[in-house]
Structures are given as structure tokens and as C-alpha cells.
Amino acid sequence: MANEVKNVNTLTTASQIKNINTLTDAQNKKISTLELTGTVDPSTIVGYTAVEQSGSATTDAQYGVNMTYDEDNNFVYVQYALEGGGGGAVLGAYNSGTTSVDFGAEQTVESSNAFSGNSCDYDKYNNRVWSAWIGGGDNTIYARCGRINANKTISWGTTLTIQGGANTVSGKYNQGLLHQGVAVDQSTGKCLVVWNSAADNISGGSNHHPTGVILTIDDPSAGDTDSDFCDISASDPIRMAVGGSGQSFPAIKCHYDPDNTEWVAVTDANGSSTGIYALRITDSSGDPLAANQTALGSNTSHFLQGDGSSDHNASKGAAGGRYGGHWMVYDTNVNRFIVASATADGSTTPKHFAFENTGSGITWDTGGQAISHGDGISGSGKGGTMAFSHARGRFISHGNTGSADNLEIFSYDGTDFESHNDSSLITIVSDSNGFYRGGASMQDMSAFAGGAIMVVGTDYDSRDPKYIIIETGG
Amino acid sequence: MAKIIKRKSDNLVIRVLADDNVVNLTSDSCTWNDGGIYSQDIKTSTHEIVTGVTAPTKFFSGYFTYDTDWSLDTSSLNSYNTMADEVGLPRIEAEL
Numbered sequence: 001m002a003n004e005v006k007n008v009n010t011l012t013t014a015s016q017i018k019n020i021n022t023l024t025d026a027q028n029k030k031i032s033t034l035e036l037t038g039t040v041d042p043s044t045i046v047g048y049t050a051v052e053q054s055g056s057a058t059t060d061a062q063y064g065v066n067m068t069y070d071e072d073n074n075f076v077y078v079q080y081a082l083e084g085g086g087g088g089a090v091l092g093a094y095n096s097g098t099t100s101v102d103f104g105a106e107q108t109v110e111s112s113n114a115f116s117g118n119s120c121d122y123d124k125y126n127n128r129v130w131s132a133w134i135g136g137g138d139n140t141i142y143a144r145c146g147r148i149n150a151n152k153t154i155s156w157g158t159t160l161t162i163q164g165g166a167n168t169v170s171g172k173y174n175q176g177l178l179h180q181g182v183a184v185d186q187s188t189g190k191c192l193v194v195w196n197s198a199a200d201n202i203s204g205g206s207n208h209h210p211t212g213v214i215l216t217i218d219d220p221s222a223g224d225t226d227s228d229f230c231d232i233s234a235s236d237p238i239r240m241a242v243g244g245s246g247q248s249f250p251a252i253k254c255h256y257d258p259d260n261t262e263w264v265a266v267t268d269a270n271g272s273s274t275g276i277y278a279l280r281i282t283d284s285s286g287d288p289l290a291a292n293q294t295a296l297g298s299n300t301s302h303f304l305q306g307d308g309s310s311d312h313n314a315s316k317g318a319a320g321g322r323y324g325g326h327w328m329v330y331d332t333n334v335n336r337f338i339v340a341s342a343t344a345d346g347s348t349t350p351k352h353f354a355f356e357n358t359g360s361g362i363t364w365d366t367g368g369q370a371i372s373h374g375d376g377i378s379g380s381g382k383g384g385t386m387a388f389s390h391a392r393g394r395f396i397s398h399g400n401t402g403s404a405d406n407l408e409i410f411s412y413d414g415t416d417f418e419s420h421n422d423s424s425l426i427t428i429v430s431d432s433n434g435f436y437r438g439g440a441s442m443q444d445m446s447a448f449a450g451g452a453i454m455v456v457g458t459d460y461d462s463r464d465p466k467y468i469i470i471e472t473g474g
Numbered sequence: 475m476a477k478i479i480k481r482k483s484d485n486l487v488i489r490v491l492a493d494d495n496v497v498n499l500t501s502d503s504c505t506w507n508d509g510g511i512y513s514q515d516i517k518t519s520t521h522e523i524v525t526g527v528t529a530p531t532k533f534f535s536g537y538f539t540y541d542t543d544w545s546l547d548t549s550s551l552n553s554y555n556t557m558a559d560e561v562g563l564p565r566i567e568a569e570l
Contacts, residue, residue: 053507053510053511054509054510056510062564062566063558063563063564064563082535084489084490084533084534084535085488085533085534085535085536085537086488086535086536088511105505105509105510105511105512106510106511106512107511107512107513107514108511108512108513108514108515108516111488111513111515111516111535112486112488112535112536113535113536113537113554114536114554114566116558116563134557135536136536137536137537137547137550137553137554138550138553139553139554139557153512155514156514156515165553166553173553173554173556173557174556174557174560174561175557176561205556206556206557206560249560312561312562322561322562323562378562379561379562379563379564380562380564460564463564
């Protein structure tokens with residue numbers, strides 16, 4: 001809802017009142033029953049649209065699409081698995097005249113094999129983009145760093161092998177990089193990658209402990225024509241959490257915490273138990289160091305991807321469970337992380353939960369906010385994502401009802417959640433599998449489209465990447 | 475018939491394209507789809523274009539080699555698809 005309060009006493013809310021007591025306008029939601037904070041209504045700026053390459057809809061995105069935002073060029077960066085093998089990316093600028101994104105030519109990130117679990121983040125410290133994926137002939141974890149150029153091209157450095165798959169670790173064919181496995185420390189330009197490493201096995205061919213490495217650019221000053229341009233190196237791989245009988249097929253996803261200049265991850269690995277856990281990850285002399293792994297309490301029916309009785313068996317998810325994109329956003333308005341749950345009992349409605357990283361510990365708010373949008377989960381086209389609007393201090397998630405993919409807008413004030421459109425959900429597409437396994441920018445993209453945010457997803461039937469641009473209101 | 479882009483060192487086929495697809499392979503890079511797709515990793519020193527090739531039934535880059543005939547690395551393909559089945563990803567389909 002738009003702002004309904006025009007004046008307080010004789011002062012206008014638009015220009016003369018910045019705070020009431022110590023609360024900013026974003027924290028004061030209403031005066032009496034009148035909406036105060038909203039100055040822009042929620043709306044769909046760009047509806048369900050194909051990602052393009054040089055003006056033509058791309059036919060790629062075999063199994064997942066992801067994105068980040070380059071504030072230096074005011075471009076979105078969208079990456080996806082290419083039809084016929086390999087991975088590619090396009091850069092796009094918002095065109096307010098046509099209310100669409102003008103994409104450049106498709107750049108290959110990887111020429112062959114899979115490009116699954118693909119994760120990415122923009123590095124404002126070095127003005128580079130980082131990408132990681134599962135590929136090669138044996139499910140190897142790769143990473144690459146590149147510089148985005150003003151003409152919508154990318155100058156890539158050499159691809160780094162983080163961890164070889166089955167050809168390196170015999171019989172260990174599965175490594176879980178899960179669409180939010182990359183986050184850049186914006187104060188140093190170092191990049192954390194988290195995944196399930198084949199080199200740190202729990203049991204069998206596919207069950208591995210969550211692991212992390214920190215990547216660095218060897219010589220940030222190297223130019224395009226230098227042989228070491230954008231070459232990167234990895235720290236030692238370090239176990240971030242302990243999988244086991246509680247969840248033998250664990251998951252881990254990460255995000256940067258700008259207030260504490262360190263990383264935070266969520267995982268469901270905790271030895272003989274499972275649930276939703278958050279942990280701090282710091283840079284310890286170049287290696288990642290996990291600390292303060294802390295469980296969400298009082299919510300025994302909520303998990304990240306399943307209850308542990310049968311791997312990733314959740315049937316409902318606030319952001320798609322195992323088949324979703326981003327599970328976590330950082331709300332810079334209140335300095336809290338918000339994480340999406342998944343439930344496995346067939347009846348419990350998934351929720352969003354908030355936690356705070358104090359820099360020395362994790363504190364959960366166990367209240368949570370149940371979602372009203374679709375909660376379908378499946379490997380054949382159902383699984384949403386989360387995104388945060390830095391411009392409005394609101395976040396979104398979306399999911400499938402079985403016949404439509406709907407988007408819901410939320411905010412959190414540090415104590416309470418609010419859904420801003422649970423009775424008027426935004427329908428992304430009326431399709432049972434039209435917008436899954438996607439992502440959104442973890443970087444502030446306020447300048448891109450007047451404060452609106454872009455979200456990407458995959459149409460399962462065509463395997464094509466799609467995008468929307470949403471004004472969350474606020 | 476088709477044209478293919480393949481790596482010289484091991485005959486790994488990167489792309490199978492229609493004969494009339496406009497490919498520009500240079501010492502610095504390669505474009506195909508008439509400039510719509512760009513790769514800085516494919517260049518004349520490492521890759522070559524072969525024309526007049528009969529395409530395989532279902533191609534997916536990384537699993538096929540071509541010298542004078544096609545070969546499919548079913549071991550690697552099966553390794554990927556085993557993982558795909560476990561985590562709910564669509565399988566990669568490739569067939570000679």
C-alpha cells in the first residue's frame with residue numbers, strides 16, 4: 001500500500017520527517033491505522049520474459065539459472081547451463097523506455113559438459129564477477145573470475161579446479177554445489193565457495209561433508225593481455241559442518257555479512273541430528289573457519305531440504321528446498337539474515353526465519369513467518385528462490401501451487417514479520433513448472449530499475465531461462 | 475550434414491552446428507550463431523572447425539569425440555546422470 005500519511009502535525013512525511021523518535025520511516029509502519037512507510041506500491045515492472053542473447057530469446061538453461069548485479073556498469077549478469085553443453089552468461093542493462101532488459105551476446109563460461117549448481121556473486125572490491133559450477137566429465141567443482149566490460153563482454157581468467165570428482169576421488173561421483181554456494185567478502189575481494197566435497201566423504205558415492213574454500217585473485221593488477229589475468233587460487237579445503245546419520249546428504253549455502261565483514265552459512269549437517277543451523281565463517285589466515293553453528297530452536301518440523309529420514313525428502317518449501325535457488329537473504333534494513341524452511345510431514349506450512357550474526361555468535365528469532373505463496377517442490381520444475389530489495393528493505397520468495405508460480409513480498413522489523421500481499425499474490429506465470437531453480441542478486445541493485453529487483457528462474461518444459469523485475473513497494 | 479567445433483588436443487567436440495551456421499574462429503576467440511555466442515577459450519591454436527560431418531543422434535558437449543568417426547564417453551555420462559537422478563536434476567541425454 002502507498003503512503004497514506006501526508007503530514008504529522010504540520011510537517012510533511014515526504015520531505016520533513018526522517019525519524020519519529022529514533023525510528024526511521026522504514027521502521028514506522030503505520031500511524032494509527034494509516035500506512036506510513038509505503039511510498040511505492042508493489043507491482044510487476046517486467047513480467048515473465050525470456051532472457052535473451054543479442055536480442056533473441058536464448059534456448060538455454062538446461063537445469064538452472066542464476067544472477068548477480070554489477071553496480072559499476074549497472075548491468076545484470078545472468079548465467080545458465082547451455083543447451084548442448086557448457087555454461088554461458090549474458091549481461092543486460094535495464095531499458096526504461098521499453099521496460100525490458102537489453103542483453104548482449106552470450107559469453108561462454110565453460111565450453112562443455114554440465115554447468116549445474118551454478119552459483120555467482122559480484123565482487124565490488126576488485127570489480128569482478130565470480131562463478132562456480134559442477135562440470136567436467138566427473139562432476140568436478142570449478143570456479144572462474146572475470147571482469148565485466150562496458151560493451152557487455154566478459155574477460156575471463158583461467159578456470160580453476162577446486163575439487164575433482166569421480167576421476168580424482170574414485171567412486172565419489174556427487175558433489176553438491178547448490179545455487180548459493182558463492183559469496184564475496186566485499187571488504188577484501190575474497191570469494192568463499194561452499195559445497196559437499198567428494199574428498200571428505202561420509203559414506204557411499206554421494207554423501208559428503210559440507211566444505212569451504214576461499215578463493216583469491218593472484219594478481220588483481222594484471223591486465224587483459226597478461227598471461228595471469230584474473231587467475232585465481234584456492235585455500236585449503238576445510239570442513240564447515242559435520243554430516244552424519246542425522247542428515248547424510250547435507251546441504252550448505254552461504255552469504256556475505258557486510259556488517260561483520262565475514263561470511264554466514266546455513267546448513268542441515270549436524271552429526272546425528274538435523275534441522276536448520278546457521279554458522280559464521282571467517283577468514284583464518286586464508287582458510288575458511290567455521291564457528292558458532294547454532295540451531296533454530298522450537299521449530300522441530302522445519303528443515304532446509306528434509307527431515308533426515310530420507311535425504312532431501314521435504315514436500316513443501318518456502319524457497320524450494322533442494323530444488324530451489326537462494327535460501328537466504330541479508331536484510332540490510334535490520335541487519336538480519338532471513339532463511340527459508342522446508343517441511344517434510346506433508347502438512348506444516350514452510351516459514352521464513354530470521355537470525356542475527358553478532359560477529360561472535362548467532363541469535364535466532366524462532367517466531368517465523370508462514371508463506372502463503374505456493375510451496376511445491378520437485379526436480380521437475382517446482383522450487384522458488386528468495387531475493388532482497390535493498391531499496392525498499394523488503395524481501396520476496398516465490399513458489400508453485402501446482403498450477404501457478406506466485407510471489408509474495410515480506411518485511412521484517414527485527415521483531416515481527418509482515419506479508420505485504422498474502423491476499424494479493426503476484427502471479428509470475430500460470431504454469432505448473434515455469435519458474436524454478438533460479439536466483440537473484442545478493443548485491444544492491446537499487447540503481448538498476450528504479451529500486452525494483454530482478455529474479456531469474458528456469459522454465460522446466462523448454463529449459464529456457466526467464467526473468468521478472470518486481471517492485472516490492474515500500 | 476553439420477559442422478563441428480572440436481579441440482585439437484583430444485578431438486573433444488565442443489559444438490555441433492548446422493552447416494549454414496556462421497562461425498568465426500580466430501586467433502583470439504570464436505563466435506557462432508552469427509556472433510550471438512562468444513567464447514574466448516576457443517581459438518585457432520587450440521580448436522578447429524570440421525565441415526560435412528553427420529551429427530550424432532543426440533549431442534551434448536563434453537561426452538563426444540570425433541576423429542573420422544564419433545565416440546561417446548558413456549562412463550562420464552553415466553556418472554553425471556547418477557548424480558542427476560539423486561539430486562533431482564534433469565538427465566543429460568546423449569546418443570551416438
